[in-house]
Amino acid sequence: MTTITSPHAGHGDHGGHHDHDVSYLHPKGGIWTTIWDWASTIDHKKIGVMYLVAILFMFFLGGMAAIAVRLELMEPTREVTVAGKNVVTGQLLAFGQSLQKGNENYNRMFTLHGAIMVFMVIVPSVPASLGNFLLPLMLGAKDVAFPRLNLLSWYVYVLGSIFAVAAIIMGGVDTGWTFYTPYSTTTDVEGNMAYWRIVSMILAAFILGFSSIFTGLNFVVTVHKLRAPGMGWFDMPLFVWGIYGAAIIQVLATPVIGITLLLLIFERLFRIGIFDPAMGGDPVLFQHFFWFYSHPVVYVMILPGMAIINEIIAVYSRKRIFGYRAVAFSTLAIAAISFIVWGHHLFTSEGEVAAVVFSAITFLVAIPSAIKVFNWIATLYKGSIRLTTPMLYALGFLFLFTIGGLTGLPLGTLSVDLHLHDSYFVVAHFHYVMMGSTIIAFIGGIHHWWPKMFGRMYNEFFAKIGFWLVFIGFNVTFFPQFMMGAHGMPRRYASYTDEFLIYHQISTIGSWVLLVGFLVHLFVFIHSLLAGRLAPPNPCGGLTLEWTDAASPPIEHNFHHEPVVNHGPYDYDDVFPKQADPKEFPMPAPLPAGARAH
């Protein structure tokens, strides 16, 4: 499998004599032509970039809502006597109106934050943007299996987001992103606007589900059918494995939430009595349906994040991923087990037997996650580690994901969860895994593939400053929430008793640091697009096809010739990357006689 010479070495440098040999970013004509070209493109790279822009925009919206939520919590709602008069403090979001209004605004704000971040940011984040861009490149294909379906999924995503934004403009929704019944079927029932905005938000989630299914389906078929000649299943980069595992879950789990959301809408519109106890329905049934989708989906969120980490760690330590097969199989194991643990979200509402079974299986799913962490750390052993921005993000991921995973343990423990459920401890846990892991990996991945996507380098110094602000800001924001929750602070509270004051204030201050960190990254990206140094084809010395066989940025059809794979994605010990600078990436010394490398 491993040879040093490749029959195609050097072919990537072919000049661009044909039209389709120019960079995919090259404008097709005037401004309108170019806009039409993008809007009607079936090029997976453009669609990936369009997704990236849309997702980052939604991330910004959701982030602003988060800042508002944290601001409200800077001070608890208190009645104080000033000069003989009672005034209410800590009601920032009331804008001078009543206490009830303030609470209501707060509720709408955290719902907005949660719904955007889950349905419009984290679920599509890595697969739809980086996955779209990279999957065909890594497999040596010209495009995904169904390019038109791919474009449709982007429009469906935008349509879903429009429904969500419409719901916000109509006044926002106060159900929480989980839409638990019977609250969601009985709130806001008076007045047309109020009535329909919830339907609009539920429809948004429903529509976004289709976008997710289209993408997932596309990726599964692409991985099965479009691998380059010579690329067996175990020659695929682990990025592809992660995206593949997530895609399978997307295809299998999303229809369930689709049906559930439809039932919810029918319940609201026609009062059919599936979930509403007032009509003989079962309110907990909704939670089962909901988590049957939403637990597997946490792995749709994390597997692609892990997928990125594989690539970054391998490239920047110049090592083969330790235990490649174990990592690949644990991806599939996670995908499979994730379907049978949903009940751990209902320990406080379901029967005893079910709770015990779900607790047991939940611990099972922790093992493959742990194995992955061990493998990544072992990969660093005897490597040649370069602490670039993506690598800092990958190490940050290991730090934060370890905390996120370990804090899943008390939540999976029956007795302890009766205390911790629906507290800030859960809030902290899922931020460590969703934001601390997936979003951190996502940002690391954007930096890693930025030169490939846009053909320009970014400012390493400021990007690193951005990393440290994000990393520190994140921990300052969310670590106190573990203590807060264990001490008794419930989630989704607009106010609190004084014992939680100090934790909330630290947390709010952390959120400002985090905000500044993200703004620094935004600045780095814009600066790079406008004034960045032109990127060489393989600035990181990677061995996967997007680095070795494609230009930066790639040409429209990705490769001049269909790549032939004759080495593994991480064979740094034996292969020198094409298109890389030999001065920068030393080859390891040969093994002493008798020793076996793998």
Add this chain to the structure above:
Amino acid sequence: MNSLLLTAGSFSDAHQRFWIGKPGNSTYAADVESAYMFIVWVSIISFAVLMGVMFYFVARYRARPGLAPERSPAHNTALEVTWSVAPMIILVIIFFWGFRGYMKVQLAPSDAEEIVMRGQKWNWSATYVNGAQSQESVRLSASPEHRGVVDVPVFVVPAGRPIRLRMTSADVIHAFWIPDFRMKMDVIPNRFTSLNFEAMREGEEHEVFCAEYCGDYHSEMAALIRVLPPAEYEQKLREWADFISKLPPVERGQAIWKQKCATCHTVDGGKNTGPSWKDVFGEEQELSDGARVVADENYIRESIYEPAKKIVKGYQNQMPTFQGQINDKELEGIIAYMKSISKHAPAAAPAPQPAAGAAGAGEKKDEQKKNP
């Protein structure tokens, strides 16, 4: 040696306080805390080992001139099997630890005393074995200068006796969480759930929070539990059972308002979730369908028992029914109280002063606070 043990003890004490707080006050709490602290230790140790190794590798193998990557095996079966099996063993221990505690709280002793706990937007009401209901309320975090914004009920439980809360909700799902008892349970409409506990130390007070999101005043849906010596507990129940029925009608109405209605209805004309009661009796009301009715005794009765039937314009259909919650005698009191604060009811007695002198006056000392 002794002092060494002592230091170790106080360290582990402070350590536990840092992560979860001072020891809880139910027989169940110790189970939760021990399992939790075990997991905390497992986590701290595994985190330290993993990050230690990671940082060591990063420092040791950091790329620098002249340092080429070395070859190393790409997998190692023995190592991989070890690190798959070792966590499994720890996880099995944790699972059983949690299972044991959980079963203990699920299986209440058969002699547990039952208290019916009812959740509704946005307050809790408890009915004790003798039919008594709480007659006291407080502001959480009360200090004269810095206090909560709503009155929450005070409940009592006996120390050292098993209690079973039989809980249900009148509207959406709530959850009854007593952090200091380390337990919570969902409170679900059309269904009973239960929370079993035995409080240990008498004289302590514990906050109760609603832990399942339920709307506007979710964060104000709280209560305070006082743990009393059993004799005092019995005494309190008798006092509360007699309290309301012994009051004259207007005071009776006011007491019920405070207990059940004050989260949503003011009596000073201020707008809240529901219309204020001030001057409502005898006034013409415009309904959401445009019809007009005069708020007389029958209208009030209907509004309490079938609140969804007529909605005053400008308000939402938020109020649950109080059918079975408020009896005729209490209804009479409410009507009398509403008359007393309405300008349209000239015959009514003047608004009552805080119930000084009435039965059970002793525990109404925070009366003024509740009536801003």
